[in-house]
Amino acid sequence: MKWHRIKALLLKYFYISINSVDRWFDIFYWPIIDIFVWGFASFYIKELSNFNLLSVLMGGIILWVFVWKSSQDIATFVLEDFWARNLYNLFSSPMRISEHVASIIIFAFLRGLISFSFLILLAYLLYSFNIFTLPILFIAVAIFILSLIGWVIGLFIVSLILRFGQRIQILAWSIVWIVQPFSCVFYPLSSIPAWAKPIASILPTTYVFENMRAFFLEGRAINYGELLYAFMITLLLLVIVAIFLTRSYAKAKQSGILAKGD
Amino acid sequence: MDAIEVINLVKSFKEKNRLIKAVDNISFSVKKGEIFGLLGPNGAGKTTTLNILNGLVSKDSGEIRILGVDPEQNEQNWEYIKNKINVSTAYYSLSEQLTIKQNLKVYAMLYNVKNVQEKIDKLLKMFELKELENRKVVQLSSGEKTRVALCKGFLNEPEVLFLDECTVGLDPDIAEKTRKIIKEYQQKNGTTIIFTSHYMYEVEELCDRIAFMKNGKIIKIDTAKNFKKLIKKTSIELTIKENYPAFLKILKEKKIDILSTGTNTIIFEVSSSTDQLYKLMNIIFKAGVKISDMHMNKPTLEDIFIQFARRKQKKSKMSEGK
Numbered sequence: 001m002k003w004h005r006i007k008a009l010l011l012k013y014f015y016i017s018i019n020s021v022d023r024w025f026d027i028f029y030w031p032i033i034d035i036f037v038w039g040f041a042s043f044y045i046k047e048l049s050n051f052n053l054l055s056v057l058m059g060g061i062i063l064w065v066f067v068w069k070s071s072q073d074i075a076t077f078v079l080e081d082f083w084a085r086n087l088y089n090l091f092s093s094p095m096r097i098s099e100h101v102a103s104i105i106i107f108a109f110l111r112g113l114i115s116f117s118f119l120i121l122l123a124y125l126l127y128s129f130n131i132f133t134l135p136i137l138f139i140a141v142a143i144f145i146l147s148l149i150g151w152v153i154g155l156f157i158v159s160l161i162l163r164f165g166q167r168i169q170i171l172a173w174s175i176v177w178i179v180q181p182f183s184c185v186f187y188p189l190s191s192i193p194a195w196a197k198p199i200a201s202i203l204p205t206t207y208v209f210e211n212m213r214a215f216f217l218e219g220r221a222i223n224y225g226e227l228l229y230a231f232m233i234t235l236l237l238l239v240i241v242a243i244f245l246t247r248s249y250a251k252a253k254q255s256g257i258l259a260k261g262d
Numbered sequence: 263m264d265a266i267e268v269i270n271l272v273k274s275f276k277e278k279n280r281l282i283k284a285v286d287n288i289s290f291s292v293k294k295g296e297i298f299g300l301l302g303p304n305g306a307g308k309t310t311t312l313n314i315l316n317g318l319v320s321k322d323s324g325e326i327r328i329l330g331v332d333p334e335q336n337e338q339n340w341e342y343i344k345n346k347i348n349v350s351t352a353y354y355s356l357s358e359q360l361t362i363k364q365n366l367k368v369y370a371m372l373y374n375v376k377n378v379q380e381k382i383d384k385l386l387k388m389f390e391l392k393e394l395e396n397r398k399v400v401q402l403s404s405g406e407k408t409r410v411a412l413c414k415g416f417l418n419e420p421e422v423l424f425l426d427e428c429t430v431g432l433d434p435d436i437a438e439k440t441r442k443i444i445k446e447y448q449q450k451n452g453t454t455i456i457f458t459s460h461y462m463y464e465v466e467e468l469c470d471r472i473a474f475m476k477n478g479k480i481i482k483i484d485t486a487k488n489f490k491k492l493i494k495k496t497s498i499e500l501t502i503k504e505n506y507p508a509f510l511k512i513l514k515e516k517k518i519d520i521l522s523t524g525t526n527t528i529i530f531e532v533s534s535s536t537d538q539l540y541k542l543m544n545i546i547f548k549a550g551v552k553i554s555d556m557h558m559n560k561p562t563l564e565d566i567f568i569q570f571a572r573r574k575q576k577k578s579k580m581s582e583g584k
Contacts, residue, residue, distance in 0.1 A: 008371030012357060015364045016415065019398065081357075088354035089414065092316040092343040093372045255319040256275060259313040 009095070013077060021054050027069075027111055031119045034061045038186075041128050055216040058129040060185040060209060063118045063142050065087035066112045067183075067205060068176055070150020074101075074107035075157040075172035082166050091258045097249045101158075103254035105151055112147065134215060138222045142208045145227065148234045149205055153179060155241045159248035165257055185209050204237075263330050265422055265454035266315065267421030269323035284310040284476035287324070295452040297444075299459070301471030301563075303571045306475040308458045314425050315456070316349045317375060318347050320582060329421060347371060347422040348413030352408040352430035358400035362410050365399060366417065371438055373418035385413040388443060390436070404431035412440065416447065422454045429464060437461075441468060453550040460562040472563075481570055486563055493569065495531040501555035502526050509551045530582065533555070534561060 014223035017023045038061055042054040081087050110186070121128040133141065153176055158169050182196060183205035192200060200206045212219040252258050273285040286306045290300040307546040311321040315326060317333060318341050333343045358366040363382065370378040386392040388410040399407060403583065408431050414421055425444070428436045441464060448455055459465050464485040465472060473483045482489075502509055506526055513520060513530060521529040532538045546553075 004374055005372050009370050011371065012360065012364075012368045015368070016357065019361070019364075021358050079350070080359075084356075084358045085354045086319065086357050088351065089349075089356055089411075090372075091318055092344070092349045093369065094341050094374075096341065136315075159452045169413065201357055212490070240507065256310070256319045259309075259318040 001096065001102060002094075005095050005099045006103045006106070009100060010107055013103065013107040021127070026072075028118060028119050028203055031065060032122065035119060035122050035126065039123075041224075043208065053130060054127055055133075056213050057186055058123045058127065059131060059134070059195065059212050059216060060117035060125060061228050062116060063132055063146055064180070064183075064185050065115045065119060066109075066143055066146040067153070067179070070105070070108045070147050071153035071157065071176045072173065073111055074104050074125055074154025075161070077104045077107070078158045078161055079166065079169055080160070082161065088194040097245070101155065101245070104154075108150070108154065111145055114151070116143075117184065122127070127135070132209065135222055137224075138211065138227075141224070141227050141231075145208055145230055145234055147221040148231075148238060149179075149203075150176075152234065152237045152241050153170040155200050155245050159241065159245045161243075161252065162257065163255075175243055180203070182206070183209060188213060202233065204234045206230075263294065264291040265329060266290075266298075266456070267325070267327040268315075268567075269325040270313070271314065271326065272322045273307075273319065274316060274322055276415060283478045285321075288475075288478070288480045290480060290483060290501075291471055292454055292456060293549040294454055296470045297448060297455045298477060299465040299472040301458070301462075301567060302463055302475035303543055303567075304503045305477075307478040308475055309426060310348070310478075311475075312426050312456060312458065314549070316347060317344060317423055322536060325489070329430050333530055335381060345418065346420060347424065348373070348415045348418055348420035349424040350411045350424065350428045351404070351426040352404070352411060352428055353426070354411070355407055356399050356414060359389045361398050361412075362386070362397040362402075363479050365410065367399075370417055375418050376436050380554055381417065382413075387415055389413050389440075389537070405436060409436070409440070419451065420453060422456075425455060425457045425459075427458055427460065429459065437464075442445050444468060448459050462552065462567055474566075476570060489563060489566045490561050491534070493565050494534055496534045496539070496561065497521060497529055497531050497559040498560070499529045500527065500553055502528070502551060503554040504552040505550050508549050509546060512542075512545055512551075516545075518542070525546060 037056075038057040041052065042052070042057050045051060045053050065140050081090060120131050123131070157172050157175055160171060167257070182192075182200045184192065184200055186209075189197065189200055189206055189210055207226045211222050211226060215222060268291070269289050271285050271288050272283070273282050274283045276282075284305075288307070288311065290298075290504065302308055310319060314321050315328065325332065328343050329338050329346060331343055333339045357368070360401060365376060366385070367383045370382065374562065375381055383392070384439070386395055389412055391406065391409055391413065400408060402410065406521070408428065412428055415425065415428070425529055432440060444455070445468060447453065455468075457469055463582075464466060469486065471483060471485055473482045476490075500509075503526075509528070510523070513528075519529060519531040525527075531543065545568065
């Protein structure tokens with residue numbers, strides 16, 4: 001991998017961001033909507049049951065942004081090159097697929113950080129919710145694992161796009177929302193139906209949100225052993241998706257999809 | 263050493279459970295500093311051949327060597343080659359949300375170009391895009407986009423340049439300037455160019471040699487001059503001032519192919535390679551026929567293109583080869 005080429009692609013995404021207002025829109029718009037909807041919902045739940053869910057819901061929304069933004073941005077940036085029929089020029093340049101992926105991951109992470117910071121500020125201003133009541137080490141580990149999961153989902157979508165073209169682009173926006181209900185972002189693992197539990201148990205995201213909830217609701221210490229287990233699963237998934245991506249790239253060269261762009 | 267060597271190259275694509283041979287066992291080589299044209303009807307395999315050579319499509323079998331290196335051996339070889347080649351096509355845009363200047367800056371960095379600003383300014387002036395440099399690609403006309411693609415193609419001063427239909431959508435004067443720039447650049451830098459175009463005069467003007475492709479095969483490789491020799495007949499259009507009936511009689515006697523006749527005009531064909539026309543003119547003048555106007559339609563590369571494109575596969579197999 002050559003840094004000058006990663007830098008070139010980062011510059012490209014930066015230019016796209018400053019030239020297109022709509023690329024800023026999704027950094028702020030959906031997080032604001034989430035903060036309002038779930039904040040107001042927690043007020044209502046408190047009114048009904050005197051049970052304060054605000055910290056659990058806000059923590060979930062704020063941390064989930066890394067899974068959501070990473071996966072969606074990775075897929076969207078690749079799709080944008082498909083839409084603009086720009087893959088031809090990119091892939092005929094010396095750029096390697098690994099450099100392409102690295103640049104998208106870095107840029108998606110930076111966009112995730114902006115959304116994250118904005119949500120922290122908004123949650124504090126609107127509901128006096130402070131995410132930093134959680135241990136800093138936990139926040140760092142959670143961001144790391146959730147970003148990696150976002151990359152796994154994003155790269156899986158990219159692999160499918162390389163194999164099947166733009167016709168599966170709907171997955172770019174939907175796969176992450178299939179993962180979310182099984183990740184126990186807003187409710188505990190114990191509360192979901194028995195058939196869904198095995199699925200939730202193998203998702204690394206579940207362990208992050210379970211620990212966050214236990215800390216907020218029960219004051220329990222963070223179980224870093226569980227987080228290490230989650231990290232190991234994430235790493236395994238990352239290796240699998242990297243192999244799938246490499247094979248999909250070879251398949252794309254075989255089918256000519258990079259040249260045709262559709 | 264040849265700049266490009268292609269040996270027994272084969273590439274098929276799956277289409278609706280059918281296997282279509284886009285490139286069918288072709289071999290050719292391009293000398294260093296040569297402009298080599300790929301000509302043929304749609305679906306002939308020209309673009310697939312270029313896409314294999316620039317690393318966008320993988321081959322099924324055969325060998326390719328660019329600047330003496332087999333790029334398919336490993337990723338490092340492709341990286342080395344791709345730094346030394348470039349491609350320009352009218353059909354694929356650069357990033358549409360970026361301005362011309364931003365796009366060129368990004369590609370200059372991808373190709374690790376030195377003196378980026380200076381080089382971009384020079385290219386923008388060369389292709390008359392300086393005033394549009396801060397305009398987004400999405401806002402450009404197709405001709406302007408084509409010129410931006412050409413700027414990108416020249417950015418890294420490539421040793422091998424693939425120009426795929428690179429003048430499509432250009433105004434005639436800009437297209438002429440572009441051809442001039444390509445020719446001058448090639449002469450100055452000794453760049454090897456593979457050129458595809460639908461405009462025959464362009465191929466004829468620029469290319470040292472031409473490969474005619476059809477159904478994934480190379481039918482023939484030769485110079486434009488030699489290709490034109492394949493058309494055996496030249497058509498002559500005459501306007502007769504006096505003795506028109508005598509003139510018609512002579513043509514019939516000499517068994518000349520008459521294509522059409524008017525009240526005092528006639529179009530007929532004579533052999534291009536013999537002195538048939540000279541002899542015929544002598545007879546006509548001696549018979550007292552007076553001519554007021556004469557047009558000679560020499561065979562063009564377009565005639566060859568039509569002839570080859572319409573030729574049945576059976577016939578093409580007979581004359582196949584270099």
